[in-house]
Amino acid sequence: MMVEGRYLKSAFAPVFRILEEMPLELGEDGVRGVGMDSAHVAAARLELPPGFFEEFRPPEEEVEIGVDGEYLARICNRIRVTDEVELSSDGEELVLVVRREGYERVFRVRGIEVGESADLPELEYEAEVTLVPDFLADAVRDVEGVSDTVELVAREGELMLRAEGEHSEVRPVVREGSEALITSVEVEDGEVKALYSVDYLKDMVRAAQGAESVTLRFGEELPLELEFRVGPAGEGTVKFYLAPRVEE
Amino acid sequence: MMVEGRYLKSAFAPVFRILEEMPLELGEDGVRGVGMDSAHVAAARLELPPGFFEEFRPPEEEVEIGVDGEYLARICNRIRVTDEVELSSDGEELVLVVRREGYERVFRVRGIEVGESADLPELEYEAEVTLVPDFLADAVRDVEGVSDTVELVAREGELMLRAEGEHSEVRPVVREGSEALITSVEVEDGEVKALYSVDYLKDMVRAAQGAESVTLRFGEELPLELEFRVGPAGEGTVKFYLAPRVEE
Amino acid sequence: MMVEGRYLKSAFAPVFRILEEMPLELGEDGVRGVGMDSAHVAAARLELPPGFFEEFRPPEEEVEIGVDGEYLARICNRIRVTDEVELSSDGEELVLVVRREGYERVFRVRGIEVGESADLPELEYEAEVTLVPDFLADAVRDVEGVSDTVELVAREGELMLRAEGEHSEVRPVVREGSEALITSVEVEDGEVKALYSVDYLKDMVRAAQGAESVTLRFGEELPLELEFRVGPAGEGTVKFYLAPRVEE
Numbered sequence: 096m097m098v099e100g101r102y103l104k105s106a107f108a109p110v111f112r113i114l115e116e117m118p119l120e121l122g123e124d125g126v127r128g129v130g131m132d133s134a135h136v137a138a139a140r141l142e143l144p145p146g147f148f149e150e151f152r153p154p155e156e157e158v159e160i161g162v163d164g165e166y167l168a169r170i171c172n173r174i175r176v177t178d179e180v181e182l183s184s185d186g187e188e189l190v191l192v193v194r195r196e197g198y199e200r201v202f203r204v205r206g207i208e209v210g211e212s213a214d215l216p217e218l219e220y221e222a223e224v225t226l227v228p229d230f231l232a233d234a235v236r237d238v239e240g241v242s243d244t245v246e247l248v249a250r251e252g253e254l255m256l257r258a259e260g261e262h263s264e265v266r267p268v269v270r271e272g273s274e275a276l277i278t279s280v281e282v283e284d285g286e287v288k289a290l291y292s293v294d295y296l297k298d299m300v301r302a303a304q305g306a307e308s309v310t311l312r313f314g315e316e317l318p319l320e321l322e323f324r325v326g327p328a329g330e331g332t333v334k335f336y337l338a339p340r341v342e343e
Numbered sequence: 344m345m346v347e348g349r350y351l352k353s354a355f356a357p358v359f360r361i362l363e364e365m366p367l368e369l370g371e372d373g374v375r376g377v378g379m380d381s382a383h384v385a386a387a388r389l390e391l392p393p394g395f396f397e398e399f400r401p402p403e404e405e406v407e408i409g410v411d412g413e414y415l416a417r418i419c420n421r422i423r424v425t426d427e428v429e430l431s432s433d434g435e436e437l438v439l440v441v442r443r444e445g446y447e448r449v450f451r452v453r454g455i456e457v458g459e460s461a462d463l464p465e466l467e468y469e470a471e472v473t474l475v476p477d478f479l480a481d482a483v484r485d486v487e488g489v490s491d492t493v494e495l496v497a498r499e500g501e502l503m504l505r506a507e508g509e510h511s512e513v514r515p516v517v518r519e520g521s522e523a524l525i526t527s528v529e530v531e532d533g534e535v536k537a538l539y540s541v542d543y544l545k546d547m548v549r550a551a552q553g554a555e556s557v558t559l560r561f562g563e564e565l566p567l568e569l570e571f572r573v574g575p576a577g578e579g580t581v582k583f584y585l586a587p588r589v590e591e
Numbered sequence: 592m593m594v595e596g597r598y599l600k601s602a603f604a605p606v607f608r609i610l611e612e613m614p615l616e617l618g619e620d621g622v623r624g625v626g627m628d629s630a631h632v633a634a635a636r637l638e639l640p641p642g643f644f645e646e647f648r649p650p651e652e653e654v655e656i657g658v659d660g661e662y663l664a665r666i667c668n669r670i671r672v673t674d675e676v677e678l679s680s681d682g683e684e685l686v687l688v689v690r691r692e693g694y695e696r697v698f699r700v701r702g703i704e705v706g707e708s709a710d711l712p713e714l715e716y717e718a719e720v721t722l723v724p725d726f727l728a729d730a731v732r733d734v735e736g737v738s739d740t741v742e743l744v745a746r747e748g749e750l751m752l753r754a755e756g757e758h759s760e761v762r763p764v765v766r767e768g769s770e771a772l773i774t775s776v777e778v779e780d781g782e783v784k785a786l787y788s789v790d791y792l793k794d795m796v797r798a799a800q801g802a803e804s805v806t807l808r809f810g811e812e813l814p815l816e817l818e819f820r821v822g823p824a825g826e827g828t829v830k831f832y833l834a835p836r837v838e839e
């Protein structure tokens with residue numbers, strides 16, 4: 096399966112910044128994987144259908160291979176956006192052949208034992224909004240250091256983050272009409288509040304930084320789902336899930 | 344009190360890079376504060392008169408509030424030069440409302456107990472010169488690592504820094520006619536020498552990096568005074584004071 | 592001896608990134624030195640003949656002075672490419688007077704006791720190739736972290752680096768026709784393989800990064816020689832030597 100460096104990076108780099116390891120399936124449906132982080136607080140789902148690839152030649156039989164996230168993230172750093180990447184696996188190794196004018200590299204990543212694919216339930220969220228990732232990145236940096244939890248507050252026409260520490264309180268807010276909002280804020284009731292870990296949210300938001308838009312879905316005591324699309328025409332999907340923090 | 348981000352940053356960021364905490368007064372005279380660092384080696388004086396602000400609405404009564412320098416410095420990092428900042432206080436909290444197109448943040452900084460305002464005596468210095476901050480930044484980086492003290496040597500038409508270590512000696516010098524000098528070097532006698540800590544001087548010079556010009560005043564066994572102006576037309580003043588190092 | 596900052600930096604900075612200390616000879620032949628690192632794994636030879644300098648005034652008698660590499664490297668960082676540098680020594684101190692418009696610095700580096708000049712044998716290498724340093728820098732970053740040794744493999748028309756770790760293998764390769772190759776790969780026999788430390792190779796390749804081209808010479812169980820030229824027209828030479836790693 097052949098893909099331009101920029102697309103492989105945009106799909107793999109975010110996921111392997113979050114997950115230490117992940118089982119990948121390569122088959123007729125493309126490349127897919129679902130994994131959780133070791134603390135079972137964050138999860139990611141990756142779906143790269145055949146259309147994501149420039150040339151798609153699936154393995155004859157579907158293979159599954161567990162990969163080391165840190166090493167895959169490192170390889171992503173070594174791929175340039177204009178490199179051509181050939182991805183294949185025999186179930187024992189994941190092989191990336193990375194080419195540019197006059198320079199070829201073969202990265203062989205031996206499979207590792209990973210737990211079973213996480214089974215993520217479909218949830219009904221209470222709030223949804225699609226926005227440009229920059230706003231989220233700014234807002235998370237604003238609340239960082241104030242508290243280790245941040246409250247997301249969605250109201251008709253407004254999304255607020257709220258962090259309260261011993262000596263300070265920060266409330267970044269984006270309102271209807273702002274260029275940061277790609278869709279309106281949809282809320283089930285008048286107001287939806289939910290509490291998450293700042294550190295995990297920061298990592299996810301950073302991982303999604305390169306995306307054109309990011310969709311947030313959340314609800315009280317529900318996980319946060321952060322989704323963005325990857326590939327030449329957005330054929331692929333990356334979804335992150337973050338467990339809610341319950342206030343004691 | 345309303346002020347453009349660039350001006351608030353230029354006034355607050357240097358001071359709160361140097362001081363861990365500071366009492367601020369907000370009143371009809373604007374915003375003022377004098378504080379010392381915990382080691383009592385460095386001090387800073389901040390004076391932002393009404394003309395410094397775009398819109399000036401003082402509190403009805405003068406309030407005093409002690410603020411945490413590190414946290415204020417962090418907030419400064421999060422303000423963009425084109426943001427609009429509204430500053431207010433009720434004596435319990437310092438509130439910064441920071442706005443840009445489509446994005447608003449409220450930073451609430453609760454007051455902390457700080458010592459009394461430092462009482463800095465007016466001194467008669469023996470040497471004075473105004474120069475571009477770049478020269479100072481270069482010179483301090485040149486002497487850094489050679490010794491933990493640096494000698495300032497002012498002579499008619501020349502300012503020299505001198506650091507001597509066990510294995511090396513460095514002497515950066517700027518002479519009359521250099522574009523680095525904005526005023527002539529004024530000395531009381533033929534030569535004025537004074538010894539200061541490199542680390543503190545480095546921090547102050549870095550903090551003053553954004554200023555258009557910096558005035559140094561010093562004298563043998565006297566503190567160093569480093570002054571620069573902030574605000575749309577230089578309405579505000581930041582002064583740093585650094586205790587002399589006495590050679591044993 | 593007078594030299595433009597860019598040339599002194601290009602000659603001194605690489606050498607003093609690798610060597611903690613080095614004896615330098617200043618005389619009618621210019622500036623020369625040979626030294627080994629403290630682990631006796633890496634060595635460097637520096638030769639700056641009179642033509643390397645803008646103005647060449649040798650000391651009346653040849654002097655030898657041992658210098659501290661880390662401090663020289665720091666001074667190099669403080670020299671700008673357009674600065675004018677005057678280099679001299681009386682055998683007790685190495686003095687660099689560094690000037691730019693309106694700013695003069697005198698760096699005095701006192702001589703230190705260093706071991707005798709290393710005596711590096713002339714070797715007959717089995718493979719040689721000249722290439723642009725970027726390829727090497729890329730390749731070393733690719734193999735880094737995979738293993739602490741890297742195998743250089745030269746074949747007719749091809750240079751490969753090969754690193755194999757427990758969970759991964761990386762093989763960057765550059766082939767005849769690539770713009771990265773300035774000369775053909777010359778090999779004595781069909782294939783020449785040699786094993787070196789990744790960390791040391793990385794340091795040497797980084798140190799050579801500014802050069803226009805780099806010549807590699809190596810052979811099985813022979814040191815690696817990495818040579819590049821410095822100075823206005825390449826009058827000076829820097830050579831690094833790296834001991835082979837013997838596979839256990």
